[in-house]
Amino acid sequence: MLIMPLWKRTIIVLIALWGIAAAMPNLFYAQVEGHNDAQAIADQGGVADPAALAAWPSFLPSSLMNLGLDLRGGAHLLAEVHVADAYAQRMDSLWPEVRDVLRDVRDQSGAIKRVASTPDVLRVEISNAEGMQAALTAVRGLANAVTTLTGAGQSDLDIKSEGNVIVLQLSDAEKSATDVRTLQQSLEIIRRRVDEVGTREPTIQRQGNDRILIQVPGLGSAAELKAIIGTTAKLTFNPVVNITSNASADPGPRNKLVPDITGDGTYYVIEETPVVGGEDLTDAQPAFDQNGQPAVNFRFNPSGGRAFGDYTGENIGKPFAIVLDDQVISAPTIQAHITGGSGIITGNFTIEESTQLAVLLRAGALPAKMTFLEERTIGPELGADSIAAGRTAAIIGMIAVVVYMIACYGIFGVIANIALAINIALLLAVLSTIGATMTLPGIAGIVLTMGMAVDANVLIYERIREELREGKPPARAIELGFERAFSSIMDSNVTAIITAIIMFWIGSGPVRGFALSLGIGIFTSMFTAVYVTRLIITLWLNARRPARIIV
Amino acid sequence: MAWRLRLVPEKTNIDFFKAQYVTFGASVLAMILTVISLLVFGLNFGVDFKGGTTIRTESTQVVEVGEYRAAMADLGLGDITITEVFDPSFRADQHVAMIRIEAQEGDEVVTPEVIAKVETSLQVIDPSITFPSVESVGPKVSSELIWSALLAVVAGSVGILIYVWVRFEWQFAVGTVAALIHDVVVTVGVFSLLGLKFDLTIVAALLTILGYSVNDTVVIFDRLRENLARYKTMPLREMMNRTANETLSRTIMTASTTLISLIILFIFGGDVIRGFVFAMLFGVIVGTYSTLYVAKNIVLMIGLDRSDKPNNGGNHEFANVDA
Numbered sequence: 001m002l003i004m005p006l007w008k009r010t011i012i013v014l015i016a017l018w019g020i021a022a023a024m025p026n027l028f029y030a031q032v033e034g035h036n037d038a039q040a041i042a043d044q045g046g047v048a049d050p051a052a053l054a055a056w057p058s059f060l061p062s063s064l065m066n067l068g069l070d071l072r073g074g075a076h077l078l079a080e081v082h083v084a085d086a087y088a089q090r091m092d093s094l095w096p097e098v099r100d101v102l103r104d105v106r107d108q109s110g111a112i113k114r115v116a117s118t119p120d121v122l123r124v125e126i127s128n129a130e131g132m133q134a135a136l137t138a139v140r141g142l143a144n145a146v147t148t149l150t151g152a153g154q155s156d157l158d159i160k161s162e163g164n165v166i167v168l169q170l171s172d173a174e175k176s177a178t179d180v181r182t183l184q185q186s187l188e189i190i191r192r193r194v195d196e197v198g199t200r201e202p203t204i205q206r207q208g209n210d211r212i213l214i215q216v217p218g219l220g221s222a223a224e225l226k227a228i229i230g231t232t233a234k235l236t237f238n239p240v241v242n243i244t245s246n247a248s249a250d251p252g253p254r255n256k257l258v259p260d261i262t263g264d265g266t267y268y269v270i271e272e273t274p275v276v277g278g279e280d281l282t283d284a285q286p287a288f289d290q291n292g293q294p295a296v297n298f299r300f301n302p303s304g305g306r307a308f309g310d311y312t313g314e315n316i317g318k319p320f321a322i323v324l325d326d327q328v329i330s331a332p333t334i335q336a337h338i339t340g341g342s343g344i345i346t347g348n349f350t351i352e353e354s355t356q357l358a359v360l361l362r363a364g365a366l367p368a369k370m371t372f373l374e375e376r377t378i379g380p381e382l383g384a385d386s387i388a389a390g391r392t393a394a395i396i397g398m399i400a401v402v403v404y405m406i407a408c409y410g411i412f413g414v415i416a417n418i419a420l421a422i423n424i425a426l427l428l429a430v431l432s433t434i435g436a437t438m439t440l441p442g443i444a445g446i447v448l449t450m451g452m453a454v455d456a457n458v459l460i461y462e463r464i465r466e467e468l469r470e471g472k473p474p475a476r477a478i479e480l481g482f483e484r485a486f487s488s489i490m491d492s493n494v495t496a497i498i499t500a501i502i503m504f505w506i507g508s509g510p511v512r513g514f515a516l517s518l519g520i521g522i523f524t525s526m527f528t529a530v531y532v533t534r535l536i537i538t539l540w541l542n543a544r545r546p547a548r549i550i551v
Numbered sequence: 552m553a554w555r556l557r558l559v560p561e562k563t564n565i566d567f568f569k570a571q572y573v574t575f576g577a578s579v580l581a582m583i584l585t586v587i588s589l590l591v592f593g594l595n596f597g598v599d600f601k602g603g604t605t606i607r608t609e610s611t612q613v614v615e616v617g618e619y620r621a622a623m624a625d626l627g628l629g630d631i632t633i634t635e636v637f638d639p640s641f642r643a644d645q646h647v648a649m650i651r652i653e654a655q656e657g658d659e660v661v662t663p664e665v666i667a668k669v670e671t672s673l674q675v676i677d678p679s680i681t682f683p684s685v686e687s688v689g690p691k692v693s694s695e696l697i698w699s700a701l702l703a704v705v706a707g708s709v710g711i712l713i714y715v716w717v718r719f720e721w722q723f724a725v726g727t728v729a730a731l732i733h734d735v736v737v738t739v740g741v742f743s744l745l746g747l748k749f750d751l752t753i754v755a756a757l758l759t760i761l762g763y764s765v766n767d768t769v770v771i772f773d774r775l776r777e778n779l780a781r782y783k784t785m786p787l788r789e790m791m792n793r794t795a796n797e798t799l800s801r802t803i804m805t806a807s808t809t810l811i812s813l814i815i816l817f818i819f820g821g822d823v824i825r826g827f828v829f830a831m832l833f834g835v836i837v838g839t840y841s842t843l844y845v846a847k848n849i850v851l852m853i854g855l856d857r858s859d860k861p862n863n864g865g866n867h868e869f870a871n872v873d874a
Contacts, residue, residue: 078692080691221663221685222663222687223663223666223667226663227663372689373688373689374688374689374692375685375686376684376685376687377682378683378684379681379682379683379684381609381681381683382607382683382684385640385821386823386824389640389819389821389823390820390821392640392819393815393816393818393819393820396815396819397811397812400811400812400815401808401811404556404807404808404811405808407555407556408557408804410555440824441755441824441827443820444824444827444828447813447816447820448759448809448812448813448831450812451808451809451811451812451813452763452766452805452808452809454805455766455805455808455809458804458805459801462798462801462804465561465800466797469561484777487773488769488774491718491770491773492765492767492769492770493766494714495711495714495715495765495766495769496762496763496766498707498710498711498714498762499710499711499758499759499761499762499765502707502710502758503703503707503755503758506699506702506703506706507700507703507754507755507758511703511751511752511754511755511758514755514759515755515758518759518762550555
């Protein structure tokens, strides 16, 4: 039926109007972006620039497409988190507990000793092998149930004996639970660090089981980004046992040898167990010491402050080391009992270094090391060039298709062009509303959609021509044309949708952006070709009532 | 009588099977040549697939590839490729080059120090040089990207195979997928033969070619299905010709509008996506050819079971949907 009910017509018109309205902000990108930024500041209670706020009326839609890194410029990193690092830490912290429980069964197990092993396995030797059963029972008391969904009911520790050695390691269920935790912590800390630097709209996503994707628009280079997120920033305060210049000195049991950060050949033997760690910090700010040298002020939480106060009270006159990522930043001598829970880290910092250290300390230490598998930096100028090129191509492409369609189909070509314009508006509107990220291949997808969007119209028009050739009256020919072409349109678009979905599902980066604009473009083009074109043709037919038509 | 641009006359009667052995032979030959080219030349994989680093340089001075090479010779970076980039949209004093450094040892990407060294040594010979983009992919990720790209192409084909099978007959599905494989393989062959850079965006282009080609083929099959129901006794060969001629106008129309968009994108879209657009351009042309000369021919070779099936008619579910 050519005549459409009023409600159907209304919905079609409303959708088309919404598309045009919601696509419009993208034409005035700079103004709208300024307005949105100012609005965000105002919403948070800040003072917004009134000029920026007034640049775009608030009652109009203001959702924009995000510009991808290739268009805006910025840095992209793919990091792999060494989740297994966390296993070693767990084993290290488990050792004192194991020692304590074995002490209770000492009369059966005899003397105990931690023996060398791979970092993720804890091996404890007992001198009396007959006491193994008692020792194992005691150690098993340390195991807890795993609390994840998949690992429920399993123990978090694998405990077995090899001769007179107790072998402890994390169970597989606990390992995967630890992996998830480590990755989440890393994500959180990276997010905090990037936020501290204050760039707009960073993307920080988990990828797979042990990877994190970080995209920061507007940042100068991936190297800069790596400097911010790549350091572990594990800060500890350790008692100093000895100072030496021998790089291979034997630190002795439960001590370790760490170099001075300046690399001047000084080595410190420090106790492995820190007095206080970075996790007890509540704040860190760049500052200057009494000599005007850049330094970092810090403050402990109450328990950290107490531990620090107790230690300094008991050890006046002795040196202690401030250790960052296994390097000694400074090793001052304790002058007095420090009770306030705050202090200052001095060292040979530049102002930038002290600022960065403060940022890292505030954000906290990464739970595991990271390596970088992929890094890309795109300069903002290249992005601007790409946008300009994409825009030129889109405009010229649009004009060419418009002219071509009119040349081929006359008034029906004009109708197809109106549908095409609405189609592009709708596509941009949907992409803006869902906050999609527009990339260069995405622009190519839109330009390609323009070419392919007319396909549905072409199918319909060719079919109408055929019906007219068979001598059908205009209205009947148009009706049959729509009806018979619909099956082809449907089949061809479903197959295109299949490829778009697969591209989005499997692909990454540029492929995804392309798949998204292609997929949405298919839906919008079906809507405009079938409904919008039909509505306009119906209106035109009813107004003119032509005796014969030429398509 | 209003004037209309007609690329195809109103009524055509082309025998698409006239030279069926020549066209089929040409297609098979093109695919064999692709395999040979892949074996002999391989593909010029971009950093996405091979690992390594590309640095884009931009300068107001003319690019002297030899000088660039000499400046980086002492850095011990292994194989370095330098290509100058030209584009009509560049300003007169805008000289762009791409420097490609092979993957270094280990899983990681090139360190910032290495990139900084490259940048400083180039700044010595050309103070005005800037580095609009630096991309570095570690070997671990790149091998994964190859697999996921292959998987994408295979999964795409399988998805289409299943859909065509369900909606039409299995012979049609075989013909469609044969045409798809033909298009993708020949496009890859051209990239191999010309030594064009093959990266992730080219895979996206290949997938789009899949989508386009299947679109084209399905429209003809759709029509064929309709005709099968209408003319029950017409020989298959004649009916296929009739179908192809009936839809020829649409096939050419759609190909030409898509080609117009692509040619414009190729000229004005900038050098960054030129490889991508080239793949699409070539793919659309091959896709149109394969629609007319590969897909149907395969169905004809397999033959169709034309015993009366209720499902075979034109009055399937979509035909009566009130749009």
